[in-house]
Each structure stands twice: as structure tokens, then as C-alpha cells.
Amino acid sequence: MGLFDSLFGNNKDATPKEEKAALPWIALASLEQLEEIKEKSKTKPQIIFKHSTTCGISRMVMNTFKNTYALDTNQADLYYLDLLNNREVSNETGYKFQVIHQSPQLLVIKNGVAVANASHGSINEVALEQFV
Numbered sequence: 001m002g003l004f005d006s007l008f009g010n011n012k013d014a015t016p017k018e019e020k021a022a023l024p025w026i027a028l029a030s031l032e033q034l035e036e037i038k039e040k041s042k043t044k045p046q047i048i049f050k051h052s053t054t055c056g057i058s059r060m061v062m063n064t065f066k067n068t069y070a071l072d073t074n075q076a077d078l079y080y081l082d083l084l085n086n087r088e089v090s091n092e093t094g095y096k097f098q099v100i101h102q103s104p105q106l107l108v109i110k111n112g113v114a115v116a117n118a119s120h121g122s123i124n125e126v127a128l129e130q131f132v
Contacts, residue, residue, distance in 0.1 A: 023069055028079040029086050034096050037079065041109040045076040045131045049123075050083050050090060050105040057120060058104040064124050065106075075132045 028037075028048060037046045049065065052058040071078070083090035083103055094101045097109060102119035108131050109115070118126050 023066055024073045024078055025080040026077060028081040028089060028093075031089060031092055033079075034089070034092055037077075037109055038096065038112045040077060041113075042111055045128075046079065046109040047071075047076050047128065048079045048081055048093065048105075048107040048109065050081045050093070050101075050103055050107070052103040053082055053084055055103060061104045061120060061123050068124060069128075071128055071132065076128070 028034075037048070040046055049062070051062055069078070081090060081093065090101065093099075093107070097107055097114040097117075099105070099107060099114050099117045104123060105117060105119045106123040106126060107114050107117045108126070108128065110131060115131060116126055
């Protein structure tokens with residue numbers, strides 16, 4: 001039964017995958033935080049991930065993003081914006097940083113302005129290290 005065990009996940013000799021540490025998300029849920037992000041971006045890049053919790057594409061992009069994100073908290077702050085529960089914050093993010101709303105969407109804020117933004121599959125093509 002060894003073949004069936006390995007096909008259906010019953011292989012006791014298989015080593016478990018190493019768990020990746022959780023990302024250092026900061027919940028973005030208030031309008032006041034947008035001004036804080038703008039100010040903090042003068043000394044450290046601020047990254048905003050806008051996510052639609054009901055969208056399969058958004059979930060897929062987020063999972064890939066989580067698996068490839070390699071910055072630590074000394075390099076950048078990482079914000080998570082649930083745009084369905086925080087529609088007003090999502091709209092104001094677009095106005096404040098002069099980006100057209102999309103979902104999912106990634107914004108990189110430096111010196112008070114969005115220096116990069118991407119949506120959908122393009123999010124995972126952004127080389128965040130270049131903004132540190």
C-alpha cells in the first residue's frame with residue numbers, strides 16, 4: 001500500500017513542511033493612520049496591501065505574497081487593509097496617495113507619496129527590496 005499512502009498523504013516518513021513565520025501585519029482601519037503612514041514614510045518605507053476578503057483572486061495573490069515577503073520590521077512597515085470592512089479608509093488611501101482603487105492592490109509609500117503600486121498578479125512582481 002506504499003503507493004496509495006504516498007498519493008493520499010498517509011506517508012508516515014514524510015517530513016512536515018517548515019512553517020513560515022507570520023507576516024508583521026499592521027491593521028489599517030482608521031483614517032488617522034493614513035497621516036501616520038505618510039509621516040513614517042519619511043524615515044522608512046510603508047507598504048499597504050489592500051485585500052478583498054470575498055475575492056478568490058485577492059486571496060490567491062495574498063497567499064503568494066505571504067510566501068515570498070522577505071522584509072523585516074526594521075526595513076518597512078507592512079499594513080493590511082480589509083477594504084470591505086474599511087471602505088472609507090480604502091477610498092481615502094486612493095485620494096491621499098493618488099492611486100486608482102483596485103483590488104487586490106499593493107502600495108509602497110516613501111517620503112509621503114506612492115512610489116509604486118500594483119494590482120492583481122503584478123503585486124508579486126514588485127521587488128520590494130529596491131525601496132528599502
